[in-house]
Amino acid sequence: MSKLPVLSIDNIPQAVALSDRVHWVGALDPNLRNFDIILKTANGTSYNAYIVRGSEGVAIIDTVKENFASDFFTRLESVTHYDEIKVIVLNHLEPDHTGALPELMRRAPQARVYISQKAQSMLKALLKQDDFEFTPVITGDSVSLGDRTLQFFHTPYLHWPDTQCTYLQEEAILFSGDVFGCHFCDSRLFNDVVGDFRFSFEYYYAHIMRPFKDYVNRALTLLEPLKLNTILPAHGPLLRDQPQRYVQRYKELSHSALQSEISVGEKTLLIFYISSYGNTRRMAEAIYEGAMSVEHVRVSLYDLEGSEISPFVDLIEGADGIIFGTPTINGDAVKPVWDLLSSLTVINLKSKLGGVFGSYGWTGEGVKMVEDRLRGLKLRVPIPGIRIKLIPTEEETQLCREFGHEMALDLMGLRQAKVIDIADLA
Amino acid sequence: MAKASITFEDINVTVTAPAGTRLIEISEKVGSGITYGCREGDCGTCITKVTEGWNNLTEPSVLEDKILRENMAGKHNRLACQAQVLGGTIKVKPV
Numbered sequence: 368m369s370k371l372p373v374l375s376i377d378n379i380p381q382a383v384a385l386s387d388r389v390h391w392v393g394a395l396d397p398n399l400r401n402f403d404i405i406l407k408t409a410n411g412t413s414y415n416a417y418i419v420r421g422s423e424g425v426a427i428i429d430t431v432k433e434n435f436a437s438d439f440f441t442r443l444e445s446v447t448h449y450d451e452i453k454v455i456v457l458n459h460l461e462p463d464h465t466g467a468l469p470e471l472m473r474r475a476p477q478a479r480v481y482i483s484q485k486a487q488s489m490l491k492a493l494l495k496q497d498d499f500e501f502t503p504v505i506t507g508d509s510v511s512l513g514d515r516t517l518q519f520f521h522t523p524y525l526h527w528p529d530t531q532c533t534y535l536q537e538e539a540i541l542f543s544g545d546v547f548g549c550h551f552c553d554s555r556l557f558n559d560v561v562g563d564f565r566f567s568f569e570y571y572y573a574h575i576m577r578p579f580k581d582y583v584n585r586a587l588t589l590l591e592p593l594k595l596n597t598i599l600p601a602h603g604p605l606l607r608d609q610p611q612r613y614v615q616r617y618k619e620l621s622h623s624a625l626q627s628e629i630s631v632g633e634k635t636l637l638i639f640y641i642s643s644y645g646n647t648r649r650m651a652e653a654i655y656e657g658a659m660s661v662e663h664v665r666v667s668l669y670d671l672e673g674s675e676i677s678p679f680v681d682l683i684e685g686a687d688g689i690i691f692g693t694p695t696i697n698g699d700a701v702k703p704v705w706d707l708l709s710s711l712t713v714i715n716l717k718s719k720l721g722g723v724f725g726s727y728g729w730t731g732e733g734v735k736m737v738e739d740r741l742r743g744l745k746l747r748v749p750i751p752g753i754r755i756k757l758i759p760t761e762e763e764t765q766l767c768r769e770f771g772h773e774m775a776l777d778l779m780g781l782r783q784a785k786v787i788d789i790a791d792l793a
Numbered sequence: 794m795a796k797a798s799i800t801f802e803d804i805n806v807t808v809t810a811p812a813g814t815r816l817i818e819i820s821e822k823v824g825s826g827i828t829y830g831c832r833e834g835d836c837g838t839c840i841t842k843v844t845e846g847w848n849n850l851t852e853p854s855v856l857e858d859k860i861l862r863e864n865m866a867g868k869h870n871r872l873a874c875q876a877q878v879l880g881g882t883i884k885v886k887p888v
Binding site for chain 1: 803804805806807808809810811814819822823824826828862863865887
């Protein structure tokens with residue numbers, strides 16, 4: 368086995384050869400513990416940037432976070448001169464990959480920047496200037512470096528609208544941006560020699576890619592047919608050993624396990640509630656009963672006090688409709704409901720059916736607040752929520768049954784369309 | 794006065810409203826999922842997909858076009874706080 372490169376962060380930074388023509392020129396950030404507020408990392412991260420040398424010029428693929436620009440430039444200078452740089456590719460414009468861009472553009476003014484179509488307004492906002500030229504590219508476009516060719520694949524929402532992957536055809540290397548990346552810092556760099564980063568890989572997917580599973584699947588249809596000798600992501604280990612395993616893992620993670628339990632033509636409706644004196648629970652049970660009366664709707668009833676949040680998030684991801692029951696206490700919905708609702712940004716909720724109900728003692732604002740939150744999360748809320756003062760009467764319980772029935776009908780597309788004149792609305 | 798018929802597809806509700814009414818006013822009253830922020834054509838929160846009847850809405854102003862572009866709005870998108878109904882049939886849904 369060839370000798371492994373050893374990088375000490377105390378030494379003068381050097382580029383690391385990945386092939387005769389490709390070098391890693393990124394930076395290590397072992398002290399980072401929190402990334403973008405939403406992600407923790409127990410051993411830091413890396414900002415991976417790369418150089419590709421062709422017979423007619425050099426390409427830089429991504430840069431690093433601004434604080435680490437000095438490491439990036441020192442590594443870059445160890446393998447190229449600025450006047451050789453013909454192309455700068457930005458796979459993703461988030462500042463941890465573009466922090467050194469303004470200075471790189473200053474040092475290599477002749478270089479042409481290549482970004483995705485969707486990245487144009489972001490690039491202008493990032494650089495706060497309009498007087499520079501760049502080339503927007505889409506899937507199928509490529510740029511030649513003479514005997515090396517870079518081909519572009521637009522992979523939107525992995526994990527920003529602008530994200531793209533860049534493929535070095537002659538060496539079957541995919542520069543994947545944040546896709547297949549993770550926050551894991553190890554100076555040994557390569558996936559077959561670094562420490563165990565499986566947790567970091569899965570954790571990164573769960574927080575960064577999971578909300579965009581549909582887009583991940585679309586991107587995989589572009590990337591899977593490629594021959595892949597190596598995947599070089601923008602964070603974490605460089606995937607030279609069995610890169611296809613990571614593509615396969617993304618595929619597995621992007622398909623819902625729960626779906627396989629549900630028959631074709633069946634829809635799932637989840638009812639979550641929390642109750643202090645049993646009144647919101649009674650409402651939940653009546654709604655459950657009403658929803659059960661519609662064929663092909665699989666209804667489930669959950670007490671929020673009975674579980675941690677994470678399994679509920681998994682359930683909601685696979686569900687077609689969600690109904691929340693919350694009492695109103697001191698003019699607000701209760702904390703366990705908000706805790707669950709604030710945990711849903713890691714999944715795609717768009718167009719799921721939503722509804723709210725709850726018992727209250729004074730004014731009952733909680734229901735409307737949660738309805739607004741559901742709309743903000745892009746759920747459909749077709750039926751106004753039900754609020755009942757304290758203990759539901761038999762009549763009010765029947766209203767709850769009807770609410771559940773209507774929600775289930777809506778889920779199945781069986782609810783009667785409503786026509787109203789605006790003058791009749793308050 | 795001319796009236797328009799506006800269907801909010803997310804909640805399957807059709808509303809008849811007089812010409813000149815802004816989409817957001819109707820949407821708010823019937824509880825469609827079109828969310829909003831400033832209601833002044835500045836924040837882009839109320840971007841709405843027009844699935845039918847594009848020509849039955851007032852034309853977008855230069856400022857609305859600018860906000861739509863900045864927010865990377867797709868084809869046939871409008872700001873619900875700026876678009877006024879003119880008549881005929883219109884179908885919309887939240888983006």
